[in-house]
Amino acid sequence: MQGHTRETSYRAYNAYASFILHLYEFLISLHARDLGVTEIKAKKGKNQHDLLDILIQSTANKVVKNRIFRIEQGLAPEWENHISSYQRIMPIPTQFAQDLRRMRNKVAGHVTYERIRQMDLTKFYEANHPYLYLMYRDCGDWWANRSEDFPEIEQVTDFLGAIARNLHSEDSTE
Numbered sequence: 718m719q720g721h722t723r724e725t726s727y728r729a730y731n732a733y734a735s736f737i738l739h740l741y742e743f744l745i746s747l748h749a750r751d752l753g754v755t756e757i758k759a760k761k762g763k764n765q766h767d768l769l770d771i772l773i774q775s776t777a778n779k780v781v782k783n784r785i786f787r788i789e790q791g792l793a794p795e796w797e798n799h800i801s802s803y804q805r806i807m808p809i810p811t812q813f814a815q816d817l818r819r820m821r822n823k824v825a826g827h828v829t830y831e832r833i834r835q836m837d838l839t840k841f842y843e844a845n846h847p848y849l850y851l852m853y854r855d856c857g858d859w860w861a862n863r864s865e866d867f868p869e870i871e872q873v874t875d876f877l878g879a880i881a882r883n884l885h886s887e888d889s890t891e
């Protein structure tokens with residue numbers, strides 16, 4: 718690894734683990750919002766993670782199929798990749814969503830060497846990065862396409878108020 722230090726490797730690993738954590742939570746929040754709930758719960762007899770896996774797997778399929786469709790219909794921008802870029806990553810591995818959930822649960826935020834050895838982030842990246850990238854690029858637009866008012870979440874609003882008060886008090890002490 719010429720030009721890379723152990724510290725750089727550590728930071729890159731943590732950054733990607735954080736990306737996985739936040740992307741996963743963002744995708745789940747999109748589905749919860751679309752379902753009109755604050756928490757996605759499975760119906761009786763099903764595990765919650767099974768439902769979440771189905772939602773994530775369907776999202777990954779949707780973003781890749783939408784790219785292919787737009788290209789086929791002549792609706793893609795000029796800079797879009799060739800259709801073969803997307804056709805070659807289909808079908809999405811059946812374990813993709815389950816592997817993503819496990820990476821999110823095990824890799825992000827855990828510093829024990831044993832835990833890191835259990836989950837190979839390099840293999841996950843090599844096998845799944847195109848899906849993560851496309852969900853990141855395309856799903857952000859889904860969030861922004863709502864015309865309804867942004868919801869009032871008191872704790873979030875209160876947090877910004879605390880920051881503003883803190884900044885104001887720091888300014889007055891100088």
